Amino acid sequence: MSRIVLHHVPQSRSQRVLWLLYELGIDFDVRVWPFDKTLRSDDFLALNPAGRVPALEMDGRSYWEAGAIIEILCERFGRLGRTPGDAERADWLIWLHFAETISQHSAALTQSHIMLRDPSMRSPVVMKLEAARVGKCFDAIDARLTGDWLLSEFSAADVAVGQAVMMARRFHRIGDRPRMAAWFARIEARDAWQRANDETGLYSQEFYEVPDV
CATH class of the missing domain: 1.20.1050.10 (Glutathione S-transferase Yfyf (Class Pi); Chain A, domain 2)
Known part of the structure; x- marks a missing residue:
């Protein structure tokens, strides 16, 4: 598996993904972006076409939308989620x-x-x-x-x-x-x-x- 990279703006929704990654105890890198027009740059839009954080690079592709990323990470690493069939x-x-x-x-x-x-x-x-x-x-x-x-x-x-x-x-x-x-x-x-x-x-x-x- 390729290195996980979280694209993050401090005090934004991407913080919940940052926190989850720490809770999961896995290795990852963080790239911090300013909350400005750079989120509309071609480089960032290639990661998240909405021009918003979070974006998560993993497995050679980018994932976006905080809730979806959380579900994906919990399924991938088998912690802090609830699988189909679980009572919760x-x-x-x-x-x-x-x-x-x-x-x-x-x-x-x-x-x-x-x-x-x-x-x-x-x-x-x-x-x-x-x-x-x-x-x-x-x-x-x-x-x-x-x-x-x-x-x-x-x-x-x-x-x-x-x-x-x-x-x-x-x-x-x-x-x-x-x-x-x-x-x-x-x-x-x-x-x-x-x-x-x-x-x-x-x-x-x-x-x-x-x-x-």
Whole structure:
């Protein structure tokens, strides 16, 4: 098998793949890209035609879309997934892909708070709605957690949702959700999380307040 290479932008969806690779304990390389027009270059578009991260080089080809990459890696290395026929397979898939529901709201808020630098281009109403939708996602996580992890044991579903929460909590605090807060504390204590957690990247603030409407 050829060397695995992850194409990564710090504090983006590719962080969940970086974290998973550390959890799997396999050898890989990382190529860090800036969050700019170089992602639209011919070199990068050959890896991901959408011009977005992550992209993963493995087996002489490129894979893209974070959820798909996570499924492929779990199947390949036989860890942190749930195989067809497993009693937790459906729930694993649901929570793995629920990370994208959270991330779409975070992406809208990131666009509004960070990318639209002119306040006149922002919609406070939309920002407030998106932050509230993040809160609904957090409620779903808190309601799900009856044990330490989203399933009976730690899995890639915790990786995907945990990284999505890492981004989303910049726009909506975990607050009075004790089971979710304890779950996230367990995530932050994991060695692989600490290795993957980027200190710098898209965000310059720990929290972005919702503007008054």
